[in-house]
Amino acid sequence: MINNSKNNKKLGWVITGSGHFFEECLDIMSNLGEFDLFVSKAADEVIRMYKKKKASFPKNTRIFRDTTASSAPVGFFYKNIYHTLVVAPATSNSIAKFVAGISDNLATNIFAQAGKCKVPCIVLACDTEPEHDTKAPSKMVKVFPRKIDLENTKKLKSFESTKVVSSVDDLKKVLSKI
Template sequence: MNRGLRIAWALTGAGHFLGESVEIIGSLREAVTVDAFLSRAAVEVLAMYGLDRRLSGIAASVTAETGHSFPVTAKFAVGMYDALVISPTTSNTVAKCLCGIADSLVSCMYSQAGKSRVPVCVLPTDVAPEMVSTAPNGNRVMVYPRRIDLEQAARLRDEDGVTAVSSPEELQSWLSQAIERGAFS
């Protein structure tokens, strides 16, 4: 087991795969240090699902989006992080990242990690044409991602330095293999 690995884990404002993402962070506690970064929407959605306190309890730090220039993203350039994980990733943030837009905390993290050649792993929410999701009140809801959402999620696979996964299980496996190797690249 390698105790030296440090991950920047960005969460966006998605309900889908949110509980699973938080659980994976909890399961990594012994193996990897996780600093969590929240988009403005993620701050709201985490609270709606009652997961904000759980995340604070398991992440080494939690940083919420503020301002416009995101100086915290300079941490990729100085080698502070071995990897960036974005999970869950809204269709909004996926679209921004693929267009090269970096005007939000998470899209800027994606951009700066790429420019610093830090490995990135992305779990988008919109991975199938029909999905069963869970609303904040616990009810099951059907979600039908649009063609553009599915196309954008698929395009992530062509991005340099990016591993696009399509389920929490795949994300867990990517993390486990890296932890075993002691490196993410």
């Protein structure tokens, strides 16, 4: 189990609707200590399309779905309860919004407010290479991220207090050091 509490603060985790790395991220979460999970509307749908229909989260995990227009759970960031935010996996859609400074749903609001509250962020981006294999709900498929997707991922790397990782192993390594 990864000990993810630090100075009485905990980890926040945003999951977005990416099939790529989805199951791997659920596996990592099942081995974490207490954390708060923020689920995008698309992630809530995608989770049902993959084999692991019932994700197992550690006891005391608080799960927030995207049900409010104002993304009310962002208020937690002003209570100073998180030491780090993880966004994993991060869709090309969410990354495009992150780099454009858009906050119009739960995932993008949590990312923006973490930044405004100076909470460091780790993002596992799906689109980091011009070509990759990914698991669709029923089979493996090839994906060719567009120039715009790769450029957005690159732009995100220049954000303050934001670490962009491109593999599950790198995410695990970074998590083990926080």
